[in-house]
Amino acid sequence: MEWSDAAGVDEVPEGEVRGVKVGDDLVALYRIDGKVYATSNVCTHEYALLSGGWIENGEIECPLHGTRFRIEDGRCLGPYGTNLRCFRSRVRDGRIEVALSSEDGA
Amino acid sequence: MFLQDYWYAAAWSNEIGREPFARIICNEPMVFYRTQAGAVVAMEDRCCHRRLPLRMGRIVGDKIQCHYHGLTFEPGGRCVKVPGQDLVPPSARVRTFVVKEKYALVWVFLGNAALADEANIPDYHWITDPGWGARGTHFNVKAQYLLIVENLLDLTHLAFVHATTIGNAAVVESANVQFKRGPATVDITRIMKNCAPPPTYVKAGGFTGNIDRWQYINFAPPGFVRLETGGCDAGREGDAAAKKITLRNLNIITPETDATTHYFWAQCHDFDVRNQKLTDMLFEDVKAAFLQDVDVFEAQQESISRQPNAPEVDLNGDAGGLQARRILRRLLEQQTAAGR
Numbered sequence: 001m002e003w004s005d006a007a008g009v010d011e012v013p014e015g016e017v018r019g020v021k022v023g024d025d026l027v028a029l030y031r032i033d034g035k036v037y038a039t040s041n042v043c044t045h046e047y048a049l050l051s052g053g054w055i056e057n058g059e060i061e062c063p064l065h066g067t068r069f070r071i072e073d074g075r076c077l078g079p080y081g082t083n084l085r086c087f088r089s090r091v092r093d094g095r096i097e098v099a100l101s102s103e104d105g106a
Numbered sequence: 107m108f109l110q111d112y113w114y115a116a117a118w119s120n121e122i123g124r125e126p127f128a129r130i131i132c133n134e135p136m137v138f139y140r141t142q143a144g145a146v147v148a149m150e151d152r153c154c155h156r157r158l159p160l161r162m163g164r165i166v167g168d169k170i171q172c173h174y175h176g177l178t179f180e181p182g183g184r185c186v187k188v189p190g191q192d193l194v195p196p197s198a199r200v201r202t203f204v205v206k207e208k209y210a211l212v213w214v215f216l217g218n219a220a221l222a223d224e225a226n227i228p229d230y231h232w233i234t235d236p237g238w239g240a241r242g243t244h245f246n247v248k249a250q251y252l253l254i255v256e257n258l259l260d261l262t263h264l265a266f267v268h269a270t271t272i273g274n275a276a277v278v279e280s281a282n283v284q285f286k287r288g289p290a291t292v293d294i295t296r297i298m299k300n301c302a303p304p305p306t307y308v309k310a311g312g313f314t315g316n317i318d319r320w321q322y323i324n325f326a327p328p329g330f331v332r333l334e335t336g337g338c339d340a341g342r343e344g345d346a347a348a349k350k351i352t353l354r355n356l357n358i359i360t361p362e363t364d365a366t367t368h369y370f371w372a373q374c375h376d377f378d379v380r381n382q383k384l385t386d387m388l389f390e391d392v393k394a395a396f397l398q399d400v401d402v403f404e405a406q407q408e409s410i411s412r413q414p415n416a417p418e419v420d421l422n423g424d425a426g427g428l429q430a431r432r433i434l435r436r437l438l439e440q441q442t443a444a445g446r
Contacts, residue, residue, distance in 0.1 A: 052285050052425050063425030065286055 007016040019051030038089040038098045045081035108132040110217030116360040117212045128161035141168040147181040148203040232354045232374040239379040241373030241389040249403035251367040258331040259426035271395040292429045294323040300340040310350040316340040329359030350374045
């Protein structure tokens with residue numbers, strides 16, 4: 001598995017989401033209850049950046065039309081769009097790394 | 107349909123004197139005048155007899171007299187005199203509105219007067235605070251108020267509409283934008299690090315190199331949008347020796363009709379506050395920019411009125427505007443459900 005550097009851990013505060021570019025991929029990084037998650041940052045409905053949205057109950061809500069995705073597996077909870085790509089992530093020496101090749105989600 | 111139990115700015119204080127002054131606020135025609143003691147009266151601009159607008163009448167002492175048959179109304183709206191007859195019909199009265207003067211503006215409460223709590227007028231103290239330089243004005247815009255709210259919540263248009271005034275490409279390209287939402291508020295934070303200062307900032311702040319810019323935007327219903335913008339020498343936030351300027355752009359957006367708006371706004375600055383030339387320069391620069399916006403609003407409104415059902419696409423920058431529309435829609439639904 002190939003790991004790519006995405007961001008410093010301290011750039012993603014607890015309970016928040018940050019958008020980063022890893023290579024050509026737009027990735028959303030989350031930290032929830034201390035654990036880091038990574039999904040595509042692009043809403044499957046109208047391609048809005050999810051990093052502008054809101055986290056509630058382990059779900060990210062798209063800032064435009066309110067579609068919600070479960071962060072841990074990318075499942076689309078509606079009302080629009082389809083499931084979201086998820087990536088494996090890990091923390092090494094204070095850096096968040098993601099594995100873009102290994103799609104993880106549903 | 108507009109939100110009823112809210113304060114709306116109807117005029118700048120200095121617009122109202124001892125002559126009738128008429129304005130439509132949220133589809134309600136109102137006439138304003140001052141009593142001899144200086145209190146502002148706001149009443150329906152329609153005589154209860156044959157509906158002539160009272161603005162055509164004249165002020166007699168503390169009362170207003172209709173131009174048609176001379177019915178005379180006291181500040182509480184009751185008709186106290188019908189020339190040519192001894193008795194005044196008990197239903198001869200016009201509606202009045204609760205009025206409060208604050209922050210150099212005349213505010214009217216549209217709905218149930220019992221709910222008119224002055225504490226619900228949002229904070230605009232920068233307009234009258236001696237610690238700030240400030241100048242404001244009023245635009246009568248031929249466009250629905252939501253277009254103005256939406257415009258202020260999405261500053262990515264600066265680089266295009268205002269390329270010659272307050273915008274540049276950095277606003278669109280390098281901004282880190284955060285949206286926060288409360289039960290009935292939207293807060294947007296845009297931080298732009300190490301970008302070229304726009305022409306206005308160079309003139310006002312004397313910046314010579316790149317700057318860090320910030321824009322904090324707060325929306326509260328129905329049409330209150332308060333912006334704090336500023337800049338400091340790049341990478342030197344918190345450094346007392348660095349150049350830094352803070353500006354407040356305050357918007358009080360009152361629907362006039364479904365497709366027109368009374369747009370009150372003021373530009374305030376926290377540096378060199380007694381320098382009227384500076385106050386005027388900042389005001390004129392923003393005014394030039396806002397007139398560019400008005401051209402956009404009115405053209406949008408024409409387009410909307412011509413084809414109201416045409417579809418729209420939403421972009422990332424619309425998050426704040428969409429949240430504001432959602433809040434307003436929910437509050438209106440609640441109002442309808444309550445039978446108002």
